[in-house]
Structure formats: structure tokens, C-alpha cells
Amino acid sequence: MSLDSATVRRIAKLARIRVDEAEVATLQSELNAILGYVEQLAEVDVTGVEPLSGGAQMAMRLREDVVSDGDIAEAVLANAPDRTGPFFAVPKVVE
């Protein structure tokens, strides 16, 4: 399976990474090299094998559904690139 340039542009769009036209060809060949390398997985018989999603040898733990932290708005906002009062500021979304 080989990616064409349109697919590379589509992936970049999905990943929210701006890609200039000049970069597409390089990315296309690099991504295809990686996909070509992982292609060998197709030869493994995985019939009846349950997928393994994680390294933890345990069931997922649940915690009490209670507030355990909060009231730290200033700490949360301290790293904001832009803010207006107690809010994160972003470019206008709704006209």
C-alpha cells in the first residue's frame, strides 16, 4: 500500500499540521518507507489472537467519582499563550 500525494495532504489535514507544497514529496517518500517497512506484519497469522492494548498486567482501576482537585484557575492559565480574564483566548470561531 503506497500513499499518493493527495493522501499525504489529507493526513496532514487530519493531524492539523500545515504542510507546504514543497514538503509533500519528501513526506510522501518518508511515510512510504515506514509503511513499506511495517508491511511485513501482513505475513503473521493472527487468527484467534486477542489484541493487547497495553503493557500493564492488570485491570483498569476506578477511583471514587468525587472532586479531588480544583480552584487553581491561575495555575492552569499561567501558561496560556493568550487569555482574557479567567478564559483562554482563541481566534473568533463563530461569526
Place this chain on the structure above:
Amino acid sequence: MSLLNLTIAAAADALHAKKISAVELASAHNEAIAALNPRLNAFITTTPELALAQAKAADARIAAGEAAPLTGIPLAIKDLFCTAGVRTTAASRILEPFVPPYESTVTAQLLAAGAVFLGKANLDEFAMGSSNMTSGFGPVENPWKRKGSDARLVPGGSSGGSAAAVAARLALGATGTDTGGSIRQPAAFTGLAGIKPTYGRCSRYGIIAFASSLDQAGPMARTVEDCAILLHAMSGFDPRDSTSAERPVPDFRAAAKRADIKGLRIGIPAEYRMDGMNTEVLRLWEQGIAWLRDQGAEIIDISLPHTKYGLPVYYIVAPAEASSNLARYDGVRFGARVDGEDLIDMYERTRAAGFGAEVKRRVMIGTYVLSAGYYDAYYLRAQKIRALILRDFTEAFGKVDAILTPTAPSAAFAVGEKMDDPVTMYLNDVFTVPASLAGVPAMSIPAGLSAEGLPLGLQIIGRHFDEETVFAVSAAIERAAAFTAMPEMSR
């Protein structure tokens, strides 16, 4: 006595006996960093004043008779661990301005033990790399040199700054993280010991996420015992990490000091003997087998049939998780922002400017293998083969107590080598990735020098939560290898 060349164990003894002070120890390291870091670039951020303040507090604690084994010990902290009030970048330009308001659990535990933090160590961007060449803050130079050559070598990665700092005697030990080999391969490239513990042993809380089902913190130091001391302080259950293991932390130091390995069964996996393998690496592996046999271990040939699929599985699973984890860098809540015409344009420009080439490649591969129509063919299939890799280890550990392999396929390479295409670089992790996928503990021990005078490492892999056997076997290799070589610049 050089303060820079002490082991952590010896420094702790000297501190407790009041032969040296923590302030003297921190000052000596601050000076060494000021002299060598401009060349090595092992630290992205140095914190000499903070280190001195922590050292003063450590001296007071020792005077009050309340010292722990790490009190007053100067460490380098990989810049992937959030440190409250100290900039944390993950070596990415997108986090250049980020100052965490909170402390990671692992570093909080080290601070509680009285450790002194010298600064934040360089790494591959978001821990994605095997050479430290992908750092947004410039590459790290390995303090080691090939005999008769001045070529700049890489320290390995992603914990390359941690490795270079400890090898160059700029810190007594360091924290690293390991997703597919990021502690073990740089340890091997710089003549250090380093362990990736069992997945779940160290809390991931406050460690900037790369691939959450694989990421594990661990120590890097000059001896097995020093790694055991550090790992003991770093480990333990943390309710803030949903995959943290609710288990007691064993006495790792006692395991590292275990006197013999008689009767232990050591597995030698046939599949790690690869076509075209570096003959020096092969010879060292055979030497390691002989060392363990001479000390009374039983050597058993084993098979891990899915070994060759480890790397391709990793290069689907890790980018998939990374593409999801790195979605948070959007220029809204923290980090750098590049303005755009609208919200989407701002996201795209911010991420294009903030991420380096390797991070972009991995996020895009991850996005692709998770996208509609390709999820089953790539991601789900990779997860199934990951289960087969775990089964290989489970079956092997029915017959053996630990597994011995090389750590990396070669010694440290030069800047510019292996950099023609991404896949060539990925092959560095061929021996380390399977243990990561299975979640089992694995340690690299310096075991010898190449003909060119560069360190080579051997890897010990153990059962889930059996770091003790890993430490005992590693110590046996360490005793036999008697590795005392140092980089020329530190002699």
C-alpha cells in the same frame, strides 16, 4: 578524591560520614557543567542556584540525622519530567515557554528523598529518536571518542542528555524514560548502566506522554547498585497514574548486592542472532554467556519467535499513541502559538512551526494507521502481534529466570551516520523494543569496548516485576566485565 567520579553509594557514605558536604558536591558538579555543557549540550536548562539551595537543605538534613540514601546526591533530570517552576520542554520548540505548575511523581519522590537537581537534560524531541539528533534544542555530543578520531559521536537516544551528563561526570546519576529503548541504548552508547523497570513500576504522572502504553521512567548511573538505589526512590504506587502497579517496592539494592547467581537459568534467544550482525557485538554476547556460566548460571537456548516483528509493531503502536497524545499541543492552553486566519489555521501553523521533522512524521503515521479504513489493517493487527510477542516472553519465562542479549546492534555512531532515512535509524532499537512491548523489565550493562575504544552493552531481561533478578544478573555481568573505562575528556 574527585567529587565528580564518585558512585552514588560512595558519595552517600561520604556525605553521611560528613567527609564531604552536599554543597561541595553540588558546587563541583555546577562547575563541571559550566565548563563542559557548552560543548556537550547535555542540559537544555541548568539550575545551579536551585541545586545549591537543595544541597544546603540536604546538609541540614544530614546534620539532623535524617538522611535518606539519596540525600545530597546531584542528579540530571530528563527534560520530559515536569518540574514545578522549572521550564520543561520535552526538547520541543512547541513547549519552549512551558513552566509546569506541578511536579511529576517520580521527581517529587526523588526530591522527598533529598536529591539535588542540577538541571533538565536534553533528549530527542518528545523522546522520539535514537541519537538525540531530533532535539529542538540542538544535538548532544557523546563524551566518548573513537580511537584516533575526533568525529563527534551521538550519545544515543532518546535519553541522550542524561547519558552524556552521567558519562562525562556532570552528574552522579540521571532519570531517563524508555518507550522502545530510550534508557538502554544511550546507556550502552556511553558506558553506563540503565534500567527500564516493569511497566507500571514508576508512575507516569507528570512525565510528558509519548506512547502511554510503553512509556516507563528509569534510572541511569555508573553502577548497577547506583541504579538500584535510584529505582527504589523512583518506584511505587501512585493513584494519579491509572496504570501504576499497586505493589510493594522490593529492596533493589540488596538484589544488586546479591553475591552469586548459582542455579539461575539464563535464556539465550536464537532470534537475536541476526543476519549480518556486528561481530564485536556477537563476540561480547558470547563473552557474557561465558561469564554467567562461570558464575554458576545454567545457560538455556530459547526461542522468541516473533522478535523480528517487534520493530514494525512498535512503529505502528507508538506513533498511533503519539498522534493522540500530541493532539493537546494546539497553541491554546500552553506552549507556543503561531497566529492564523482562523482557529484551524492557528492549530496548523502552530504545530507546523512547533514540531520538528521526526515528530511530524510520527504524528502523521499515527494519524494514518488510526484513520477510517486502515485501523484494522494496521493498528489492530499490530496489537494482536504485540500479544504474540508477550506470549513469547511468557513461554520463555516458564523455562528461564532471565534473558541475556546485546543492547544495541552497534557502538555509538557519528553525527550524520544512519541518517539517510527514518527506518535505518529505527533499527537501533531492534533488541530493546520487544521487552518494551511486553512490559517486562530490562537493563543495559556496560560489558566491554569495541576495537575503536567505544563502550558496548549487554541487556538482561526479566519477568514482570522481577527487577531483583535483573539486578542480580546485571551485577554478575558487572563483576565479570570489571568495566572501568572512562571517556578521555573525564580522565
